[in-house]
Amino acid sequence: MASKRESNFVNMVVTLFIVAAVAAFALGGVYSVTKEPIALAKKAKLEAAIKAVVPAFDELNTQTVPVGDGGDSIILYRASKEGQVVGTAIKTFTMKGFSGRIELMVGFLNDGSIDNTAVLMHKETPGLGDKMDKSKSDFPLQFKGKNPASFKLKVKKDGGDVDAITAATISSRAFCDAVQTAYDVFEKEGGNK
Numbered sequence: 001m002a003s004k005r006e007s008n009f010v011n012m013v014v015t016l017f018i019v020a021a022v023a024a025f026a027l028g029g030v031y032s033v034t035k036e037p038i039a040l041a042k043k044a045k046l047e048a049a050i051k052a053v054v055p056a057f058d059e060l061n062t063q064t065v066p067v068g069d070g071g072d073s074i075i076l077y078r079a080s081k082e083g084q085v086v087g088t089a090i091k092t093f094t095m096k097g098f099s100g101r102i103e104l105m106v107g108f109l110n111d112g113s114i115d116n117t118a119v120l121m122h123k124e125t126p127g128l129g130d131k132m133d134k135s136k137s138d139f140p141l142q143f144k145g146k147n148p149a150s151f152k153l154k155v156k157k158d159g160g161d162v163d164a165i166t167a168a169t170i171s172s173r174a175f176c177d178a179v180q181t182a183y184d185v186f187e188k189e190g191g192n193k
Contacts, residue, residue, distance in 0.1 A: 045120070046091070046105075053107025053116040054079045054087030065185050074185045087115055092182035097174040099123040102132075104175070106182040113147040117179065122171075129171030139165050139172070148183040 050060070057079035064073045077089040087110070093103045102122045107115035117140045119133045131137035142163060143151075153176045154160025155169060164172035 049091075049105040049118040049120055050077050050079070050089040050107075052118045053105050054089045055081070055109075055115065057081050057086055059083075063189065065189060067181070067185070074181065076185065076189060085110065088186060090182040090186060091120065092178045092185070094174045094178040094181065096170070096177050097122060097124055098129050098168070098170040099125065102171075102174050102178055104178045104182070106179050108183070108186050111147065112149055112183075112186070113145055114143045114179070115145075117143055124171045125168070128168040129165065131165045131168060132171055132175045137165065139163075140175075143179060148180065153177075153180040153183070 054077075059080040061078045061080070063076040063078070065076065066073050072093065074093075075091040077091070078085055079087045079089060087107050089105055089107045091103065091105055093101060095101055100123055102124070103120040105118040105120055107117070109115050117134075119140075122130065122132065124130045124132065131139055134140045146161075152160035153162065155162045155164040155172050155176060157164060157169060158173070160176065162172065162176055
């Protein structure tokens, strides 16, 4: 009787091992098939965001600036046309969103003013915090043409110049924080040199 139980246990372990191995190989196959298309889609989204936030350009130089304890970086894309810098797109982020991390692309002109912004990633509440995206509301338009040297990148409730998204003050503050981080790095790295 004991050998029959041992046999059933061994059969179950072998069966479980086979099922796990097949699942692992299938998952690995799916990963290898989808890895490149996902990377290409991310690259296309990034390129579209850069083009949306700076004037037309024919050359792009990239610079990575570590922030904080070295875990994250801010990336600067200096856009040039015919050898002259026309703007800098900065991929920035904040962890202060209502639902965590928010990533933006912020474009600065040579005088330090904001040319445009684009939301790259967020997990904010649909219908509230997601209104930071210009496809959902006019909230980001208030930054266009403003120079953070004189335009206070805080919501009005906190003494700044930014009209917050109704019922999404935390998301609005986070957006301002990410733009301020981008501007601080822009200034630290010499603007559009």
